[in-house]
Amino acid sequence: MLAVVDRVAFEFFGIAIYWYAIIIVTGIILAMFLSSREAVRVGLKADDVTDFMLVGLPVALIGARLYYVLFDLPTYMADPLQIFNVRSGGLAIYGGLIAGGIWLIIFCRHQFIPIWKFLDIAAPSIILAQGIGRWGNFMNHEAYGAITTKNFLTNLHLPQFIIDNMYIEGHFRQPTFLYESVWNVLGFLVLIILRNKKIFKEGEVVLSYIIWYSFGRFFIEGMRSDSLYLFGSIRISQALSFVLFFAAWGILVYRRKNNHELKDYDRSRGKDRFLI
Structure with missing residues (x-):
């Protein structure tokens, strides 16, 4: 018998609180904590991160929801009230990043904070939060892959609870949520290691x-x-990933070749600058 995890963690005064929401909030809190520590190390204030998040968080959530809804519009036009039902899922990471990025530009200009510096502070924390957030998709039976076999999942040496919960709509599925979660956590570690080596x-x-x-x-x-x-x-x-990959790579190469006055990523103001 499959041990399927309940999407609802608990009820609070009759309101169902989903694991999805708990996991997303956990990732956000951790990202804020790490970003605040890094802000101090590069000469900014921890409050700069908090002030940004006060508006940035709801803006990112709205952007993530609108992105998801706009590209599945017929479903939501059939029942418009479901547009506001975000407790059980339906957030698109790219939508959140786009909306949050727009607010970041506005915020940095208003607060006279260098935009590149603020983005550098946030980037490792964001990808770690994304890695954590994919487990919210797991609890919601979202972000799954093509049909596969139980033997395939077993041969990956996955914990039994993951295998059981990859049985979706009558078939075992590829755990693509896990692939992306692992990829994102690895990305976090790579960024931290390279940042500490002072090559950026x-x-x-x-x-x-x-x-x-x-x-x-x-x-x-x-x-x-x-x-x-x-x-x-x-x-x-996939289309957006393709564009972003080559755009970011092109910008990085262009800045290295044509801007010889680029500043090093400086963490010298923090006593524990070699730590996460």
Whole structure:
């Protein structure tokens, strides 16, 4: 018998609280904590991160929801009230990043904070939060891949609870949520290691994040069977990943070749600058 995890963690005054929401919030809190510590190390204030998140978090959530809804519009037009039902899922990472990025530009200009520096501070924390957030998709039976066999999952030496919960809609599925979660956590570690080796110029932490994330997302998205589509067989997230990968790579190379006054990514103001 399969031990399927209940999507609802508990009820609070009759309101169902989903594991999805708990996991997403956990990732956000951790990202804020790490970003605040890094802000101090590069000469900014921890409050800069908090102030950004006060508006940035709801803006990112709205962007993530709108992105998801817009590319599945017929479903939500049939029942418009479901647009506001976000407790059980339906958030698109790219939508959140786009909306959050727009607010970040506005915030940094208003607060006179260097945009590249602020992006560099946030990038490792964001990809770690994304890795954690994919487990929310797991609890919601989202972000799964094509039909596979139980033997395939067993041969991956996955814990039994993951195998059991990959039985979706009558078939075992590829655990694409796990592939992306692992890829994102590895990306976090790579960014931290390279950052501590002092090889980055200002702006290159976030550009490296975009390159790493979009490269992995392009291939993992191709394995999913619950993707949103742009038109025909073109998956939205694959198309966006393709554009972002080459755009970020091009910007990184261009800045290195044509801007000889690029500042090093400087963490010298923190006593424990070699730590995460």
